[in-house]
Amino acid sequence: MMSASDRLSHVLRTSIIAVAIAALALVVMWPMVGSLNSLRYLAELFVLIGLAQMWNLLSGYAGMATVGQHLFVGVGAYSFYGLAVLAGWPAPLALLCTPVLGAMSALPAFAMIVRLRTAYFAIGTWVLAESVKIIAAKLPGFGHGLGASLPVPVATAFGSSSATRLTAIFYLTFITATGLTLGMAVLMRSRIGLALRALRDQESAAHVFGINSRRLRPMIFAGVGAALALLGALTTLQRLRISPDTSFSLLDYTVNIIFIVIIGGIGSTAGPVIGAVIFIVLRESLANLGPIYLIILGLVAIAMMLFEPKGVVGLIDRLARLSLTIPFRRPILSSLSNRKRT
C-alpha cells in the first residue's frame, strides 16, 4: 500500500522526470534558437553548477569542507594551457587529460592536509591553493603574473566562428554539469553514498557498508580534483586566457560557489542547481551595486545558515508541507534527492 505522501512524491518524481526530459530537449535545441549571449550565460551557469556540485560533494556529503577549491580549477586551467599550448597536443586531447592531472595533484594535496580536521582542513586547502597560485606565477612559459592568452589555433580548436565555438562550449559545459549532477545522484544512492553519510556522522561507521573509509576520502578528493580541473579547463576555453589571479580566483571558484550551495541547499543534489540559477539571476539584476551585491549575498548566506540551513531546497520542502494538509513523513525534495535505499 502506498501512503498519501508516497503517492504524492511518486507523482512528483514522474513530473520532475517529465520536466527534465523537456528541459533536455530544449537545451539540445537551444543553440539553434538562442542568442550568442544566452549561450555564454548558460555555459557559465553550467560551469557554476558543476563547481557547486563538487563543493557540495566534499563539504555537504563527505564532511571535508574546503575553502580552497580554486586550487584544482587553476590546476586544470594551467594543465590545459601546458598540454595544448606548450606541449602542442590537440586541444580536445588536452581537455580530456586535465582531469587526470587534477586527480594526480589532488592526492598529494590530500596527503598533506589530511591530518587537519574540519575547519582546519578547510583552511589547509586554502593555504595549498594560495601556494600553488604563487608558484603558478613563477612557472616559465605561462606568462608569469600577467598570464597568457590562448593562441589562435587553440582558441579556435572547437570552432572557428564565435557561434560554433560558443555552441561547442555550451554543449561541453552542459554535458559536464549534467554528468556531474547525475553522477552525484547516482553516487548518493550507492553504497558509497550511504558510507559517506555514515562517515560524516561517525568516523567509524562506514565499514558497515563494506567501504574502507581510509581509502574513501582520498578517492572522493581525487575525483573532485579531476572534475574541478576539467571545469577549470572549460573556463579557460570560455575566457581564452589563463592568469594566476583569474584561474586561481578565490572569489569565483570558492567564495561564490560556497554561497551558491548554502543558498541552494547543502547536502542535496538539487541544491547546487537551484543555487546556481539564483546566483546568476541575482548577479545580473544587482550587477550595478558592485560590492554591495556581495554584502547582500553574505547576509543572505548567514540568514540561510541561521534560519534554513537546508537552503532553498529546505524552504521548498517546508512550503510544500504547509500548503498540503497531508502530514508528510518525508520532505519532498530531499526525499527525491536523498532517498536511502531501504
Next chain:
Amino acid sequence: MTGPQGTPLLSIEGLSLWYGAVQALWHIDLRIDEGECVAVIGANGAGKSSLVNAIAGVGRPRSGRIRLAGLDIESLQPSRVSALGIAIVPERRRLFPSLSIEENILVGAQVGRPGPWTLKKIYDLFPELVPIRSLGGHLVSGGQQQMAAIARALMANPRLLLCDEISLGLAPIIVARFYSMFPALRASGISILVVEQETRRALGACDRFYCLLDGKVSLSGRPLEVTEDAVNQSYFGIG
C-alpha cells in the same frame, strides 16, 4: 524538617520530557522533603539521568512543574538552578580532563553560594585527594575521580545534592564509604537524591524511593513497606 502540610524542598508535578520525537519522561510526580534522602531506581534507559538533569536545569521539559521550596525552576538556566542550591554529581563523573583534581573541585565553587564547604573541609572528608590534588582529572583511579566529583558538587554548598550512579564501576568498599557519608551530610542540612541501577544499596540508604520504568514512575514508597518482588516487578516491568 517540614511537616506534611509544609512546602516540600523539591516537588515535581506531571513532568514530561522529549528528545526530538521520543518521549523519555511521562508525567513524573516526585517529592523530596527537607533533610530527606530519596532514591530513584530503574533499569538502563529508564529515564533516571533525564530526570536528574532536568532538575539541574539541563533539558527543557515539555510540560510539568519543578519547584524548589515553592519556586518554579523548570524554565531556569542551569546556572540559576545551581545558584538556588541544587548541585549534581553527574553520571560517569564527568571530571574535566585538562583541569587538575583541585581545579575540578574548585569549579563547583563558582556557583558562589555561601556555606560551610571549603577546600580544607573537602580534604578532611577525602584525605586521599591531597597527594593527587595537582594531577589531571583523568589520571587518577575511578574512586578518586568519584570523590572529586562529589567534592565538586559539595563546594557549591547545595541544599539538594543529586547523585547520578555514584557506584558505577567502583569497588563495593568505596561505594559503602560514599553512602556512609550520607547521614552526616543530611545532618548538615543537605537533602539527597540518589539515582542507582543497583537497588539494594540505594533502598537501604534512603527514606523513600521511586522506581522508573520506561520513563514512568512504576512504584514508589518506603523501602520497608514494599516486598522485593514488587520492586523487581516494577523495575523490570514483568509480572
Next chain:
Amino acid sequence: MVTGWIELLLQGVLLGGLYALFGVGLSLVFGVMRLVNIAHGDLIVLMAYVGLLLTDKLGLGPFTALLVLIPLSCAFGFALQAALFERILNAGPLAPLLVAFGLAVVIQNSLLVGFGADSQKLTAGGIEVASLSLGSGIDVGVLPLLTFAIAVITIGALQLLVYRSSFGRLLRAVSDDRQAADLLGVNTRTIYRIAMAISMGVTAIAAIMMAMRANFAPSSGPTQLIFAFEAVVIGGLGNLWGTLAGGIILGVAQIAGAQIDAAWQVLFGHLAFLGLLAVRPNGLLQRMAPE
C-alpha cells in the same frame, strides 16, 4: 655578512611576534568553543580601519587609539557572539564555519564600500622608521621590537588568565566538556561571550600593530587569517606559547623567502607550514594540561 644574516633572522623573529598576535585570538576562540573563525583576518582589518578613524578623525596617537580600541573591540566581540555565533554553534561543524565565512565577505565588502580599495597605513609619528643599534653593526627596527614585546606581554597575560585565574579554570572546563559544565551550573554562554570579547581585545592590539607596520586594504583580511592560522597550527593547537613559536617560524621563513624574491615571502611561509605539518602533524608543542 654574518651580521646581515643575524639581522635578517632577528627581523623574522620579530615579525613572528605580529603573527603570534594574529594567531592567539583565533586560537583562543577555537580552544574554547571549537569555532574556527574564518572572519578573524577581516576582523583584524576592520579594527585597523576603526583605529585609522580614531587617529585621523579624533587626532589620537596610535597607542592612545589602542586604549580606546581595545574596549570597543571587546564589546564588539561580545555582541558578535551573542547575536551571531552562539545561535549556530550547536548546528554541527560546518554551519559555524560558513556563518563566519559569510561574515568575512560582509566585512570585506563593507570596508570596500566605506573606505574604497586604496591601501592605508597608520602613521605612528616616526617610530615606524626608527631603529636601534644592538652593537657590532646589528640594527633592529623599534616598531618590530615593540610589537614583539607587546606580543610576549599579551601572551603572558593570556597564559596567566587561562591557567592561573578562576575565570581561566572555567574557560578550560567549558572547553573540555561544555555539557558537563552546563550541568554543574557554569554559565557557559557567558563564558563563550567573554572569550570572544577577549579574543577581539587581542585582535585590536594585533590590528594597530599591523596597521603601523604595513599597508592594509579591505582585501587584506584573508592573508592575515592565513598567517594567523599558520602560526597557530605550526605551534600546536591550544598552546599559547606555541603560537608565538609558530609565529616566529613563519616570520623567519617569510624573511628568508623574501631574500630570494619578494613574491616568495608568502610562499616560503606556506611551505614552512606544510612542511612542518608533514613532520609534526600536531604542531610543535602539545596542548597544555596538568601533568
